[in-house]
Amino acid sequence: MDKVSKVLLQARDGARAELHTHGAHLCSWIPVSGSEQLFLSKSSEFGPGKAIRGGVPIVFPQFSNHGPLPKHGFARNAEWRLVSSGVLEQGAAQAVFELQENIARLLVWPHVFRAELVVTIAEETLQLDFSVVNNGDTAFSFTTALHTYFKVDDITQTLIHGLGGLDYRDTVGGSRDCQQEEPFLEITAETDRIYSDITSDIVIIQPHQQVQIRQSGFNDAVVWNPGAEKNAQISDLEPNGYQRMICVEAATILHPISLAPGQLWSGTQMMTVHPKSA
Ligand SMILES: O=P(O)(O)OC[C@H]1O[C@H](O)[C@H](O)[C@@H](O)[C@@H]1O
Known part of the structure; x- marks a missing residue:
């Protein structure tokens, strides 16, 4: 059986990432400047049917409980196929994963599709390209998010810029x-x-660095931090994990994406670390 469970990426410049085929889940991203940028809960479970707590869960084809499917859809709990991984000509490292319908998925979401996640790292940047094609003969619609958990040293010393003046649903x-x-x-x-x-762009500002987040194709952005009380109710979130994480998610929720047969949708979330020079 050709089953790969962990995929390690290393760009020519030394930037590194670690993924699991379970969920096509990015768990670690260390850019050239050398420090881990993704939060991964120490209490996370890794196993069939479980969603990894932290990193970048892929939310598809339903965001949260906005529809009849299990929360956040099935992509984060599914085993994805690794299509390719390695170093590109210019030195960036890249992995490509795909997910398609199967009998179990057709029973909950009766649509023929191919979803693809392309993860690319180099220097101080991580780029996530997510796309969905309708391979069936009827239209379907979905909501989605790249549910990125950013690691912060101290949430009380963290600011988020780029959302001023925007409308939001609380x-x-x-x-x-x-x-x-x-x-x-x-x-x-x-x-x-x-x-x-x-x-x-949305920017996560800490005393030692800024992370600039640019999204395209996705219309919405979710900001999530559970706070102390909710943290205590989430069994796979380590104690006081909320103090060391902030989710800034590139998403399309409020106006679902509709795809006619043969149509493709794609969205990108790109993150660049700007360390503070001494
Ligand atoms: O606990 P999960 O199913 O992974 O969901 C974690 C969180 O995801 C999103 O950020 C939603 O906006 C939150 O309402 C939800 O609590």
Whole structure:
């Protein structure tokens, strides 16, 4: 059986990443400047049917409970096929994974599709390209997210820039028509927001570095931090993990994507670390 479970990437310049074929799940990304950028819960479970807590879960074909499928769809719990992995001509490292329908998936989501995730790393940048093709003969629609867990040293010393002036849906309070007035978002309690119409970069600012996040193809962005109380209720999230993580997710939720037979959709989330020079 050709079953690979872990995929290690190393670019010519030394940037590194680690993925699992389970979920095509990126668990670790260490750019050339040398420090881990993704949060991975020490209490995470790794196994069939489980979603890994941290890294980059792929949410497809349903975001959260916005529909009849299990929460966040089936892609994060599925075994993906590794199509290729290695170093490209210019020195970047890249892995390509694919997921298609099978009998179990057709029973919950009766559509013929091919989803592809391309993970590329070089220097200080990670690029995630996610695409979906409708290979069937009827249209379907879906919602999706690259649910990236960024590692932070201390959430109280972290600011998020790039969301000022945007409308958002507040999942914690249940309110649909909110607007963020302040230019910088501070995480001081449980936060779970769906921002719409993302056109500028989102930047995670810490004293020692900034991470610039650029998305295209995805219309929305989710910012999630469970806070102390919710953290304690999530069994696979390590104690006080919320202090060391922030999810900034490239997503399309509020206006689902519809694909006619033969049609393709693609979206990208690209992250670049800017270490603070001394
Ligand atoms: O616990 P999970 O199923 O992995 O979901 C984790 C989180 O994902 C997203 O960020 C949603 O906006 C949150 O409402 C949800 O709690």
